[in-house]
Structure formats: structure tokens, C-alpha cells
Amino acid sequence: AEDGYDLWLRYRPVEKQALVRYRAAATEVVSASHSATAKVTSDELVRGLSGLLAKKIATGTTIHGNGAVLFGTPANSKTIAGLKLPLAGLGPEGYVIKSATANGRKITVIAGNSDVGALYGAFRFLKEIQARAPVDRLAIVSAPKVKLRLLNHWDNLDATIERGYAGGSIFNWWTLPEHVPPRLVDYARANASLGINGTVLINVNASSLILTPGYIAKVARIADTFRPYGIKVYLVARFSAPMEIGRLTTADPLDPKVRAWWRNKADEIYHAIPDFGGFLVKANSEGQPGPQDYGRNHADGANMLAEALAPHGGVVMWRAFVYSHEVPDDRIKQAYNEFKPFDGKFADNVILQVKNGALDFQPREPFSALFGATPRTNTGMELQITKEYLGFNTHLVYLGSMWQEVFQSDTYAKGAGSTVAKVIVFNNKLTLMAGVSNIGADRNWCGSIFDQANWYAFGRLAWDPDAKADAIAADWVKLTFNANPAFDQPVVAMMMGSRETAVNYMTPLGLAHQMGTSGHYGPGPWVDDAGRQDWNPVYYHRAGKDGIGFDRTATGSNAVAQYFPPVAEKFSRVETTPENLLLWFHHLPWDYKMASGRTLWDELVTRYGEGEDAVHAMGAEWAKLKPYVDDERFAITADYLRIQARDAKLWRDASVAYFQSMSGLPLPSGMRAPA
Ligand code: GCW
Numbered sequence: 001a002e003d004g005y006d007l008w009l010r011y012r013p014v015e016k017q018a019l020v021r022y023r024a025a026a027t028e029v030v031s032a033s034h035s036a037t038a039k040v041t042s043d044e045l046v047r048g049l050s051g052l053l054a055k056k057i058a059t060g061t062t063i064h065g066n067g068a069v070l071f072g073t074p075a076n077s078k079t080i081a082g083l084k085l086p087l088a089g090l091g092p093e094g095y096v097i098k099s100a101t102a103n104g105r106k107i108t109v110i111a112g113n114s115d116v117g118a119l120y121g122a123f124r125f126l127k128e129i130q131a132r133a134p135v136d137r138l139a140i141v142s143a144p145k146v147k148l149r150l151l152n153h154w155d156n157l158d159a160t161i162e163r164g165y166a167g168g169s170i171f172n173w174w175t176l177p178e179h180v181p182p183r184l185v186d187y188a189r190a191n192a193s194l195g196i197n198g199t200v201l202i203n204v205n206a207s208s209l210i211l212t213p214g215y216i217a218k219v220a221r222i223a224d225t226f227r228p229y230g231i232k233v234y235l236v237a238r239f240s241a242p243m244e245i246g247r248l249t250t251a252d253p254l255d256p257k258v259r260a261w262w263r264n265k266a267d268e269i270y271h272a273i274p275d276f277g278g279f280l281v282k283a284n285s286e287g288q289p290g291p292q293d294y295g296r297n298h299a300d301g302a303n304m305l306a307e308a309l310a311p312h313g314g315v316v317m318w319r320a321f322v323y324s325h326e327v328p329d330d331r332i333k334q335a336y337n338e339f340k341p342f343d344g345k346f347a348d349n350v351i352l353q354v355k356n357g358a359l360d361f362q363p364r365e366p367f368s369a370l371f372g373a374t375p376r377t378n379t380g381m382e383l384q385i386t387k388e389y390l391g392f393n394t395h396l397v398y399l400g401s402m403w404q405e406v407f408q409s410d411t412y413a414k415g416a417g418s419t420v421a422k423v424i425v426f427n428n429k430l431t432l433m434a435g436v437s438n439i440g441a442d443r444n445w446c447g448s449i450f451d452q453a454n455w456y457a458f459g460r461l462a463w464d465p466d467a468k469a470d471a472i473a474a475d476w477v478k479l480t481f482n483a484n485p486a487f488d489q490p491v492v493a494m495m496m497g498s499r500e501t502a503v504n505y506m507t508p509l510g511l512a513h514q515m516g517t518s519g520h521y522g523p524g525p526w527v528d529d530a531g532r533q534d535w536n537p538v539y540y541h542r543a544g545k546d547g548i549g550f551d552r553t554a555t556g557s558n559a560v561a562q563y564f565p566p567v568a569e570k571f572s573r574v575e576t577t578p579e580n581l582l583l584w585f586h587h588l589p590w591d592y593k594m595a596s597g598r599t600l601w602d603e604l605v606t607r608y609g610e611g612e613d614a615v616h617a618m619g620a621e622w623a624k625l626k627p628y629v630d631d632e633r634f635a636i637t638a639d640y641l642r643i644q645a646r647d648a649k650l651w652r653d654a655s656v657a658y659f660q661s662m663s664g665l666p667l668p669s670g671m672r673a674p675a
Helices: 016-025 036-053 078-082 115-130 183-194 213-229 256-272 298-312 331-342 400-407 420-426 452-463 469-480 485-506 537-541 565-572 579-585 600-624 631-663
Strands: 028-030 058-060 068-072 095-102 105-112 139-142 148-152 198-200 232-236 278-281 315-319 350-355 379-384 432-436
Touching: 016 036, 028 036, 036 068, 036 115, 036 213, 068 078, 068 115, 078 105, 095 115, 105 115, 115 139, 115 183, 115 469, 148 452, 183 213, 183 452, 213 232, 213 256, 256 298, 278 298, 298 315, 298 331, 298 350, 350 432, 379 400, 379 420, 400 420, 400 452, 400 469, 400 485, 432 452, 452 469, 469 485, 485 600, 485 631, 565 579, 600 631
Parallel strands: 028 058, 028 068, 068 105, 148 198, 148 432, 198 232, 232 278, 278 315, 315 350, 350 379, 379 432
Antiparallel strands: 095 105, 095 139
């Protein structure tokens, strides 16, 4: 059955017409390396080619004839060394795939500087066939632009997942370390196919028990499972761990006993997991413990952990997602205010992990002002793959286009052209891309078929943040469904429009944080009793008789001043602020004239309506594509599109009705009254 378990690694046979051609290009798999990574590479090539070519593919250590697929490194293959491939400068993870001649045979060589590079190349070679690209004259050279490409799981030790919409956790702590579910191997394959090279196994809010010996043994077993695939494991270090699982009475980062405790803990972990990646930390955020509890600062806290990990080569990812309702100012300013003063004070193996926007994974936010603002501190990006504020697993929203918008935003950190992508890639010694996972124990991994595309897009963009969202979507559709343009083109178009559609029915024109409290699924613009001012939707939209929007210019919170001058200037003035961010930066009267000629009020209502209509259009489009899809994956998607249509209507109706109670204005002519 096509339940989605195989993700984009389906390897179904190519069509009859193309079979002869592809069979000639891949007759056997050859490698002289015997490492664990070479073994899984060979297995994947055999599995992929046998499936795609509908025949058994043999393996060997020497080339027997035309069509051999030789993989390895110059160090473990004389043939590869002799071919003088352009491997210099590709680093340990880059690869070259080349159609070549060796010993008078026409072969395909897949080479890396390490076995992991060759593994990535093998997945790429299979992808070319899956996408039905020609493979007889290959000359592919690729290397990641970002060093640490990580998933962050918000999985708890009790197997629940914070903001997880695809069932429970795939990490079964109960049966580990004795039993490793085979699923974890498929998880590693899927990640390796995208070049993801690390994973944080547990929630940033999780308990410190994960650092106790029993759990370390379980983690070690997972690390053993992932190692051949080039994936390192990382853990969350809860700042108060020395008090909770040690016997200390403080977690003060400047206390020598606390420092010694963390050093010993690091030594203990590395003893069990020699290539352990390091720690991810959420400190002094949303009530979590941290150095500020002791009058210390973020650098004190991060550097203490960095010092414990440094002898082993580990890193600390210190999250910049900090805000507190005790700071009586615009919440989105807090991270910049807390971190900017410490630029240059963090150890070399610390990376600040900054969410793409300053608020919290909204359908649209401007890029965080921290990108480019901390040039003497490693600064990486955190994206949320799981759709906490974007309709969970039931709404079809492709995030590739959202992330592309962030990466291509110009920070002006070093003049025009300093895009967020460039700042992340070039500003740092250690580069990082982290994605909050949407993976759970559902058969289809992500809770829907189309959410698999977001995992896929994250991996591709982590490898190359300048990659194009539409090209990634096109690849995903071909690999996941089929390579038929009659199907692919409309589906890619649907995906590419889907994020703007969600923005329109949820938070058009730069509105944000309008979701119902705590669940973050449906509309709640009227909520003003969420327990904290900075959780209230009313705090963010600021609608009243006079107008709507959050003034973040000099007459308001002046958050704009955190951006580099050209950006600050652009967002300061209403006329130069892009309309899709208008109400994020400005409070405007309801009769403010928009580019369309409509008033702000009419435009707002129009956008909500467009959002709802576009969801219906997606449903109609999908219905037409039924002949091209298996029944099971067609049905779940069609059903979810119906849920999305129901929800989009609710969003539109509730939001329009609520804001009308503020504006007191009639609906633009021809608009349906909220039901
Ligand atoms: O997005 C918000 C979520 C919390 C989350 C927090 C964070 C893990 O609502 O569930 O906690 O951000 O990123 O730390």
C-alpha cells in the first residue's frame, strides 16, 4: 500500500520506455571500501537500483563491465584516485558524480573525500534516476554550504512530542538500549539522503534525566545506529541539571563545583559516544532555568558548557529565543537586546541558534534583526518544520517558499546584498541550520503526505540556503509521486501558492500571533486573557476604532532601530514597508489607502476572503489529479484539504467578524457576511 512510509525514497520501477537506457547506465555496484558507511552506501545503491531498474543488482570490488557504478574515495580506490576528480575544496561531505572511462569501461563514479561524501553522492545519483534525469553524461559537483545541518526533536522522554502532529515519538526509550526499532535506520536513511548530519533527540523543554547514565546508554545505541549515515547525536542540557541529577545546590555557571560537574558529565558522555555532537540549550526563556537566575549572563552560561565540551570537539547551541513578560517592552526586541551586547564574548564552539523571526514561527515575520548583528559570534538559524502556527499536519502549507523569503532577505549587514543566507554562511566559523522536526510515529512520518515536503525542503535548504523553493518542490513531487509533468506542474504550483494562502486566511498584511492560546491552531484575535500580555492576540493586532497594527517605528516600540540603517529606514516609513508586513510595523487608520486603491479595511477583508477561496481552489485542483495518484495518498490529501477549507472559513469568518466589531465598518460590496 502507498501509505507514505517510503517518503521520497520510493524506488519504484522506471517506465518501460526508459528501462533499457537506465539499465545500461547502472549494471553493478563496485566499491573497495569496507567501512560501515561504505556498507550502507552499497546497500542503498542496491536497494535503489534494484527497485528502479526492476532487476537484481550485483555488488563487487572490481569493475566487470560497462555500466558499473563505482563509489568511494581517492584513498580507498585507485581508480578514483587516478581519475583526478575535482574533489579539492569540497570538504569531507562534498561529492563528485562523473561519467568516466576506467580500464576501457564506461562507468559512473561517485566520489567523496570521505565515505560519507560518497554516501551523499549515492543518494544524489539515485535521485537523478528517480527524477528521470539523463545519467549517461554526469558531471555533478556538490558540497554543503553549512556545516551543521540538524534536526531538533521536541520529543519528550514519555514519547509525547511538544508541537508534534504525527503521533508519538519514534525514539522508544523503553526498549532501548537492547532494542533499536528498525525504523530508526529508515530515519537515518531519509536524513542522509538530504545531507542532514545531526539530530537533537529531545525537547528543549525536556527533563535532565536524559543526562543520567541509563539514558546515556540508550543514546549511545542510537548514536551507533546513526553513525554509518554520517549523523551525530546531540542532547539538550537543562541548565539546572547539576541540581536535579547531581547533588549540587546551585547551577551557577561561575561556581567551580558546577563547572566540574559539567566537565565530568561531558567526559562521561564522550566515553559512551566518542563522536557526540554537543548540547542544545534553552535558558532563561519561558520559565526555563538559566544563568540569569544567578545574576550571570548568557555568555557565562554558554561558555561554561563550551569549556566542558571543547576537549572532545563538541559544540553548544545556545538558543536566542528568549523573552519574558517581566521585561515591559515589545517582546520581539528582547533577544537582540540580550545578545547583541555580548557579541564576541562567546567561546568559539558556541553557536547562537536564532529563530528566523523575532516572534515565534509565525506564518509571516520579517527576518530576525539578530542576523548580521553578531558578527563576532557564530550565529545559526532555527526553522520550524512542524507547523505549530500553520495549521498543524492538516493544512497543506509548503514552507520552502517561506524559508526562501527569509534566506533571501537583505540584512545590509555589510552593505546591499548581505542576505540572511550569506550572513549565515560567511559570517561564522561554525555554521548551523536547525529545523524543528515534524516527525512522529505515524506510518507516513509527518502526519500528512505534503508535510513530508517540509522535511525534504529543510534538508535541501540546509545544504544550500540559496537553493530555489520551486525547484525543491519539483524534485520532491517527482520523487514522492511520479515524474509526470501533467501531475507535477499543477502540484508544484499548488505548493508554491500554499503559504501565501495560509497567511491570507490567518494573518494577512503583517498581522501575527492571532492563533488561539496554547493550541495555536484556530483563530483567537479576541483573546486578551491568555495569562500573559505577550501571549494575547490583542497585544499584537492592537485593533480599535482608530485602526489596526503594531507601531514599531520611533513613535512606537522602535523595534525597527535594531535593523541595519537601510532596513530600519525602509520599515520605518509606511510607504516603503512591503504591504505583506504593514501591520507588523505600523498602526494605521482603517481608511488608509492601499496600493490596490482599497482602504485598509476593505483590503483586510479581501485578503481573508482570498485565503479561503484559494483553499477551495486547491481542493478542486487536487480532485482533478486523482488519475495520477494512488488511492491512499489521494484520499488522505483530499480529506485534509476539506479540513483546511472548513478551517479557512472559520478563520475568515471569525477574524472578519471580530475586526468588524473594532472598525464598525461595512463589508466591501459583494463580500459574504461572516457566517
Ligand atoms: O514556539 C514556541 C512553542 C513552545 C516551544 C517554544 C520554544 C519548545 O509554543 O512549545 O517550546 O516556542 O521554541 O522554545
